[in-house]
Amino acid sequence: MKKLLIVLLFLVGSQISVAQQAGKFRMGLDLGPAIPDGGGIGALFILEPKINIANNMSIGLRLGTAALAKDVTYYNISEDYEGEISGNASVTGTFDYYFNNGKSNVAPFIGGGFGYFALSNIDIENGDFDNPDEAGNLEANFKWAPMLRAGVELGKFRMAAEYNFVPPSDLQNINGVVIGEAINQYFGFTLGFYVGGGRWKNYSIEE
Secondary structure (H helix, E strand, O other), X not given: OHHHHHHHHHHHHHOOEOOOOOOOEEEEEXXXXXXXXXXXXXXXXXXXXXXXXXXXXXXXXXXXXXXXXXXXXXXXXXXXXXXXXXXXXXXXXXXXXXXXXXOOOEEEEEEEEEEEEEEOOEEEOOOXXXXXXXXXXXXXXXXXXXXXXXXXXXXXXXXXXXXXXXXXXXXXXXXXXXXXXXXXXXEEEEEEEEEEOOOOOOEOOOO
């Protein structure tokens, strides 16, 4: 009987699932507001496949889109003019570290990444310009930039704050002269959920 009990305990113990087990895949979906540095507003949408490299660490590929309306600065004009950007797409490699010992569904985390940002054209409202040559246009371009974030996971749900350090873009007039810049850095706050990867709390039977 004693030997049988030991065997049963071993079998049960071997099935205990420590949350976010190494080697498991997960898929996250997040969305929320985006706030450009210097003023404006927008929305952020993120799809992020990830793999757990340890019980409390993961790496992923963050596929994001930020739709932003932001301020544009002219060097020779004291006022700021509002520009609109149709889309800011990015592909970023990420790393997250979780502060969780497997005894709770609450898992705070910090993380970051580095990626490639594709910036769309900006059309500037030029009704206040007397000379059409003074009106600005920002062509689509690409930037490499880091991203930092922190947040918490509650079961399968996730909320986070992030900051994207995207360098500014030059604003040119119709003659190709640089007359200003558009600030591309932005703060985001997201809510979402993920599937896969296990749960944070230990369970006696593996799911």
